[in-house]
Amino acid sequence: MSATKKIVGSLVAATALWLGGTAYVSSNTEGYLKNYVDKTNSLYTQNGMKLIIEKFDKGFFSSDAKLKIDFVEPTLRQVVAETLKLPIDINYTIENGPLFFKNGLGMGMSRIDNNMKVSDYLVDKEAFLKMFNDDVLLESSTTIDFFKNASFSAISNKIVANVDEDKMYITPLKMNGDFNVKTFQGKVQMLVDSVTSENEIAGINAKNIVLDADITKFFDNGFYLGDFAFDVGSLSIKSKNLPFVLDEAIIHMDMNINENEDKTIDMQFKVDADTGKSKLPEDYSSLKKVELAYALNGTKLEGLLAFQDFSKRLQTRQQELMLKLTSPKTGEMDMKALQEFENFEKDMQGDMMLMLAGLLKKDSSNLAVEMKMLDKKDKESTLNMKFAYVGDEALPTTAKELEEKFTKDFLNLLAVDINIGLDKEYIANLPERFKQELSGQLQVGAMFGVVKDNNTSYNLDVNYKPKVLTVNGQDRTEMLQMLELGLPQ
Numbered sequence: 039m040s041a042t043k044k045i046v047g048s049l050v051a052a053t054a055l056w057l058g059g060t061a062y063v064s065s066n067t068e069g070y071l072k073n074y075v076d077k078t079n080s081l082y083t084q085n086g087m088k089l090i091i092e093k094f095d096k097g098f099f100s101s102d103a104k105l106k107i108d109f110v111e112p113t114l115r116q117v118v119a120e121t122l123k124l125p126i127d128i129n130y131t132i133e134n135g136p137l138f139f140k141n142g143l144g145m146g147m148s149r150i151d152n153n154m155k156v157s158d159y160l161v162d163k164e165a166f167l168k169m170f171n172d173d174v175l176l177e178s179s180t181t182i183d184f185f186k187n188a189s190f191s192a193i194s195n196k197i198v199a200n201v202d203e204d205k206m207y208i209t210p211l212k213m214n215g216d217f218n219v220k221t222f223q224g225k226v227q228m229l230v231d232s233v234t235s236e237n238e239i240a241g242i243n244a245k246n247i248v249l250d251a252d253i254t255k256f257f258d259n260g261f262y263l264g265d266f267a268f269d270v271g272s273l274s275i276k277s278k279n280l281p282f283v284l285d286e287a288i289i290h291m292d293m294n295i296n297e298n299e300d301k302t303i304d305m306q307f308k309v310d311a312d313t314g315k316s317k318l319p320e321d322y323s324s325l326k327k328v329e330l331a332y333a334l335n336g337t338k339l340e341g342l343l344a345f346q347d348f349s350k351r352l353q354t355r356q357q358e359l360m361l362k363l364t365s366p367k368t369g370e371m372d373m374k375a376l377q378e379f380e381n382f383e384k385d386m387q388g389d390m391m392l393m394l395a396g397l398l399k400k401d402s403s404n405l406a407v408e409m410k411m412l413d414k415k416d417k418e419s420t421l422n423m424k425f426a427y428v429g430d431e432a433l434p435t436t437a438k439e440l441e442e443k444f445t446k447d448f449l450n451l452l453a454v455d456i457n458i459g460l461d462k463e464y465i466a467n468l469p470e471r472f473k474q475e476l477s478g479q480l481q482v483g484a485m486f487g488v489v490k491d492n493n494t495s496y497n498l499d500v501n502y503k504p505k506v507l508t509v510n511g512q513d514r515t516e517m518l519q520m521l522e523l524g525l526p527q
Contacts (some may be wrong), residue, residue: 174197
């Protein structure tokens, strides 16, 4: 399916650039457009992308704008240039308000209707057109009102491609959204009715694909707050090389990033998967549904912003050093550059530790994990874990001191809650090998009081706060001695 990956990669890259530019370039003044470009560059320049106003010709009824999109980070540019012509030139004709007459009467500050062919932006246009039955056409319409709010819609034609034995069919891609062109806050939705890719060995079909995004705040370094959802109404995958067949599986994903009044950030991620009519390997044949959620809550906003900036600098430096590892003349490994890279990696470990410590806020920062598995008879097993930071608010400022503190004072820094529940009927529905192994372990655990037998289920409840351990409601602090013996003194 490598050919399919190339097709999808080309489409995603071209579509993302087209949608990003068209959605915003709708102002009828050069100054207004410049503000947009400056804002875009403040968000994305650190990621290696840059937007430039090449030309702006203002007219009474309409204006012409030409923008260039380029990638200034060498490694990224080299990768993108294999597919797209760089720099990317995009021309716009902007209809000035307050009244619009082209393509229907309307009102607003400005409106742009844009059409393009993906092949015009690709390095190997001829090869692309051989793969696709028809060129990929992209159409969009964007209107900016008098309050700097934009509404846009976009649609592609259906996409049919054939490469060797790989065949791909995608129904029209549809997008719509509303956002503020000054703050970039807003909502966007993308919909695809069906995506199919197949050959003699394997095939995949996804239906009712929906992506929703609601950006509530953008920070200058590109970090953002908001809610995101991704749904696949039906997913089917079959392959002669896979030990399972997915048939009408359902997938839903949520991500939420929110700011609290105390300048901390909560981040939640959730995945729900329903196996539908799928045929799974024997060890998982009884599985019907899985729900997995994890949350990183109460992290310092200041620390998150600093960590994001650090990560971008780290990535840039790593890419620079990677380019030096191999001699461009001989192709051989440069041992001096390799030593420089290894020293850099070692130095960054300490900096990374300090950055991670900067996220922690006493009695606020915590990591929570929840999982529920439901079998085909609707019997369930559950897992809930929470690890909270309860240590000092002020932490050491050197990597060495920080490492010593986390190592020696480990048991004073965390509070832990763990709850595991296994329905006995859920266990009974497991494959025989799993059932025997798990039942034996649970019975031994029950004998030692670690696992509680509640007639219909097995449960494990663990609560730990510094120097106090409770297991299934019983004080088991004496068990901490084994942990303390393993810690450096």
